[in-house]
Amino acid sequence: MKDASSKFKDTLPTSPEEIFAKFKEFNIKYTKFQHPPIFTVIDAKKCQSVMIGTHVKNLFLRDKKKRNFLLVAEQDTKINMKTLHHKISSDRLSFGSPDRLWQYLGVRPGAVSPLALINDIEMSVTLFIEDILQSEHQIFLHPLVNDLSVGVKLNELKAFFKFTGHQPNFIKL
Numbered sequence: 001m002k003d004a005s006s007k008f009k010d011t012l013p014t015s016p017e018e019i020f021a022k023f024k025e026f027n028i029k030y031t032k033f034q035h036p037p038i039f040t041v042i043d044a045k046k047c048q049s050v051m052i053g054t055h056v057k058n059l060f061l062r063d064k065k066k067r068n069f070l071l072v073a074e075q076d077t078k079i080n081m082k083t084l085h086h087k088i089s090s091d092r093l094s095f096g097s098p099d100r101l102w103q104y105l106g107v108r109p110g111a112v113s114p115l116a117l118i119n120d121i122e123m124s125v126t127l128f129i130e131d132i133l134q135s136e137h138q139i140f141l142h143p144l145v146n147d148l149s150v151g152v153k154l155n156e157l158k159a160f161f162k163f164t165g166h167q168p169n170f171i172k173l
Helices: 006-011 016-025 041-045 098-105 114-119 131-135 154-164
Strands: 030-034 054-063 068-074 093-095 125-130 139-141 148-152 169-171
Touching: 016 030, 016 114, 016 148, 016 154, 041 054, 054 098, 068 098, 068 114, 068 131, 098 114, 114 125, 114 154, 125 131, 131 154, 131 169, 148 154
Parallel strands: 054 139, 068 125, 125 169
Antiparallel strands: 030 148, 054 068, 054 093, 139 148
C-alpha cells in the first residue's frame, strides 16, 4: 500500500496547504491535529482523546455501472453494504480500488475524505453524508493525508462543496 502521509504530500494533485488556503478563502474555521498515520477507525480511536467532536469514516464506493460514490458516516455507524445501494439509488456496491480512488479523488487509501472532492473536477463522484452529522458541532476529516486531521463544522463546509460543485446528499443509515 502506498503511503498516504504528509511525507508524500508533494505527489498529490492538491496539497493539504491548498485545502487550508481554500478554508481561509471561504472563512471556514478549523482546528488542525497531527498524529501517526491512520488507516482504520481502530487506528483513529487511539488518537481521538484530544480531538473533541465527531469522528467519521469515509467510504469510496462504486456500483456495477461504474458510478462513484463517497459516503461519510459517523465512525461507529454500522453500514449494511447489502442494502446501502437501495438508500442511494444505485446498483450493488463495492469498494473502489486504490487506482480508482487515485483517479477520481487524487488520494491514497487511508486519506479518503470529502475534502478530496476538490480533485473531482469532472464531477464523477456523488457525495452522501449520514444525516445525523448535520447536527454535530464539529467533525474530523483528513485534509488529503492520513497523519493530519481537521475539525470543521459541516455547515461551514457548504461553501467548500459549492466550490467543488458537489451537492451533499444527506441519508439515514
